[in-house]
Amino acid sequence: MNKLPLPPQASIKAVLFDLDGTLADTAADLVAALNLALIDHGHEAVTLDAMRHVASDGSLALVKASTTGLNDEQLEQVRQSLLTHYASVNGQQAELFTGMAALLTALSDRNIAFGLVTNKPARYTRPYMDQTGLTSKMATIISGDTTTLSKPHAAPMLLAAQQMAIEPQQILYLGDALRDLEAAKVTNMLGGVAGWGYIKDADSAAQWPHHFYFNQVEEIIKTIDAINQSR
Numbered sequence: 001m002n003k004l005p006l007p008p009q010a011s012i013k014a015v016l017f018d019l020d021g022t023l024a025d026t027a028a029d030l031v032a033a034l035n036l037a038l039i040d041h042g043h044e045a046v047t048l049d050a051m052r053h054v055a056s057d058g059s060l061a062l063v064k065a066s067t068t069g070l071n072d073e074q075l076e077q078v079r080q081s082l083l084t085h086y087a088s089v090n091g092q093q094a095e096l097f098t099g100m101a102a103l104l105t106a107l108s109d110r111n112i113a114f115g116l117v118t119n120k121p122a123r124y125t126r127p128y129m130d131q132t133g134l135t136s137k138m139a140t141i142i143s144g145d146t147t148t149l150s151k152p153h154a155a156p157m158l159l160a161a162q163q164m165a166i167e168p169q170q171i172l173y174l175g176d177a178l179r180d181l182e183a184a185k186v187t188n189m190l191g192g193v194a195g196w197g198y199i200k201d202a203d204s205a206a207q208w209p210h211h212f213y214f215n216q217v218e219e220i221i222k223t224i225d226a227i228n229q230s231r
Contacts, residue, residue, distance in 0.1 A: 001206045003213075004191070007169060012190065012224045014139065014166045015107060016157070018175035019118035019125065020056050021197030023100060024132070027055035028093035030086065034062050037081035041074075043067055056177045056198040058119070059083055090124050091131040097196055099217030104137070106221045110228075115140035117160050117173070117183075119150045139164045151175075152182035157189065172224070174214070181208040192220070 017023040020030070028048055035045040046066045054065045063070075063078045070078070107114050115138045118125055122143035129135045140163040147155040161168045173184040176197025184191035192212040199205050206213065214220055 002209050004185070004209055004211050006190070006211055006227075010190070011170055011228055012112065012172045013170040014113040014115070014161075014164050014172070015220075015224075016115050016117050016140075016160055016171055016173045016189070018056075018173075018177070018180050018194070018197075019116055019120055019128075021176040021199075022097075022174050022180075022194040023116065024094050024096050024128070026094040026128070027052045027198065029089050029091065030055050030059075030062060032089045032093065033082050033086035034066060036085040036089075037063070037078050038066060040081045041078050043078070053198050053200045059086075086124060091128045094128065096132065097217055103217055103220055104134070107224075108137070110224075112224065113139040113164050113166065115142070115160055115164060117142040117151065117156050119144035119179075121145045152179040152186065154183065154187045157183050157187040161187070161189075172212075172220075174220070176205075178203070178205075178208050181210050185209040 020026045031048045031051045034051065038045055051062060051065060054061050059079045059082050060075065063075050063082060104114060120143060122145055125141065125143040129141060140160045142156045142160045144150045147159055149155045161171055168187045168189045171189045172192055173189045174192045174194050175181060176194040176199055181191045181193065191210045192214055193205050193208060193210045195213060195215040196217065212223060
């Protein structure tokens with residue numbers, strides 16, 4: 001297990017979330033768009049259960065996981081169709097994970113800022129966040145194209161910290177992919193694995209660099225309280 005030691009006198013003043021598979025369960029919308037794209041190009045539709053574990057890996061990964069024998073040009077054609085359809089179905093079936101709304105309320109009650117750092121492009125991130133009613137509550141929303149480089153690069157993480165005016169080492173970042181935890185580590189943020197997310201058995205998530213492994217959303221606020229009360 002690659003669990004990192006907490007820094008001396010650790011405190012958590014803000015929480016940043018990945019979007020797909022961490023803050024919200026968006027797999028149903030992504031797979032709906034994928035199936036529309038597959039049908040457009042003469043392929044068979046796939047099930048949500050078969051594709052859920054790929055939902056955090058991006059549009060190209062979804063296309064590759066649902067097709068065989070396609071060259072790069074054909075893969076890109078299906079991917080572009082997926083992106084077009086996703087703009088129409090974005091938010092239709094997606095919902096915050098169980099316990100997430102209560103966590104955000106608990107953070108607000110404690111004056112702990114929260115925000116979003118996702119690799120999803122802004123043209124999908126912003127409309128969905130508006131639908132949830134969270135846009136005005138977020139201290140920062142960083143999409144995959146907000147900066148020229150995306151996770152696991154440090155740039156989007158550091159921009160989020162700058163916009164919140166909080167030191168990175170006082171920020172807990174939650175994600176369900178290796179790139180999320182690598183991004184937290186390279187920026188000296190506290191990394192938390194979102195164990196409820198789209199983690200594949202082969203991912204060996206316990207080996208990702210992390211300070212915390214949360215199996216349930218409800219564990220997060222208890223951990224934050226324990227750390228902040230021990231200062």
